[in-house]
Amino acid sequence: MDYISEGCIEFIGCRPEALTENHDNYTQLIHPEDRKLVWERIDEAIADQRTYEVIYRMVLASQEVKWVWERGHAFLSSKDQSPCLEGFVTDITIHKTVEQNLQNENQRLKSMVKTRHNFGKIIGKSDAMQQVYQTILQASASKANVIIYGESGTGKELVAQAIHEMSDRSAGQFVSVNCGAIPDNLLESEFFGYKRGAFTGANRDKPGYLDLAHGGTLFLDEIGEIDLSLQVKLLRAIEGGGYTPIGGKALCYPDMRIIAATNRNLETAVRNGRMREDFFYRIHIVPIHLPPLRKRRKDIPLLIYHFLQKYSDGGTIVTMPDEVIKMMQAHDWPGNVRELQNMVQRYLTLKRVDFIGFKNVHGERGQKEARPSLSFNATDGSLRSSSQSLMEDRVSDLNEMDFSVGLKSLMQRYEKDLIMAALKQHNGNRTRTAKFLKIGLRTLQRKLNE
Secondary structure (H helix, E strand, O other): OOOOOHHHHHHHOOOHHHHHOOOHHHHHHEOOOOHHHHHHHHHHHHHHOOEEEEEEEEEOOOOOEEEEEEEEEEEEOOOOOOEEEEEEEEEOHHHHHHHHHHHHHHHHHHHHHHHOOEEOOEEOOOHHHHHHHHHHHHHHOOOOOEEEEOOOOOOHHHHHHHHHHHOOOOOOOEEEEEHHHOOHHHHHHHHHOEOOOOOOOOOOOEOOHHHHOOOOEEEEEOHHHOOHHHHHHHHHHHOOOOEOOEOOOOOEOOOOEEEEEEOOOHHHHHHOOOOOHHHHHHHOOEEEEOOOHHHOHHHHHHHHHHHHHHHOOOOOOOOOOHHHHHHHHHOOOOOHHHHHHHHHHHHHHHOEEEEOOOOOOOOOOOOOOOOOOEEEEOOOOEEEEHHHHHHHHHHHHHHHOOHHHOHHHHHHHHHHHHHHHHHHHOOOOHHHHHHHHOOOHHHHHHHHHO
């Protein structure tokens, strides 16, 4: 070694002669476990007379261990054609320590996922849910936008919250937006906010969802409901072009992460022109697919116990008979976890469970026309068939009706109740409500006005 810089001497902490007079002393500075790797890289570079890079540990004169990145070039001496090296060493200890801490934390979280039956507020131990947990971990360590696919009631918002709470944005707000529940004429003001005096009634500045999510996470539930014009403005804001609140002049630049969710096939929406292709690719970076409850029946007893524990009064946890739990495992659960939760609450309140569209324990469905149902009464432990229950309910309904108002008025009341129930089920979205009721949107609007 012919030359060593003052910075290197200061870093290593030894006299220059100790290295220039005895080259083996430099080898002794390399951590014993890394020497083989370092000299393999150097020998390869000398043989090919090329540049090399290597990361290794160095034991300084103070016995302190540092991680370094060495970059050098091998060439032959112009005097005697002997091999020479020229390069520099950079201290990367802080970077390497952070990297190792992240790896250790990730490994700890992976181990935690494998040994627990829940992940935050998410309940489930099935293989399908273990895969979801693994994807949540990967998404949490990333800064990329996330899209969560799943049927209604599968827990998409819980997954979004878990990602936010484990990410480096956990100190910021988690702003949840149901895109399908916002009227079209309020979309822009809700997302981008407005300034005082922007329109009649704007008596103060109002921040939008993008303002509230600054530094945190914006969760866009039912993102397939956003219209094309808003997609353009959101895309501009997401890509760094900023946005202007209604009535404002200055551009705002949000610092946020987007997590979206939908029960639709967005690729189909792109093909049908209901979603812009550039907007789709901006949000569809890390996809997470939540399985419906019927695809993870192994988790149903665990969920039942969780909800029984959550909603039981007086500190005493109510139990369910094994045969009822088996029936619940055989049920299709079109409403997924939300439907199961409601059924457990109904069981605790009414001491009965109604299995509409029940499948037998072996999973064999009866005739489609029959759609067999069962009702379990916890008071006497009895089971009733659907036809018996339905007849009793209909007779009870007839006895309670006031026929003095006439059949037409009764039908109008019944129609109103149906429409309002359907509207509530679809979170106020009129397009989806009309489709569910198999009537036109204009017809639904007219009936609502009436």
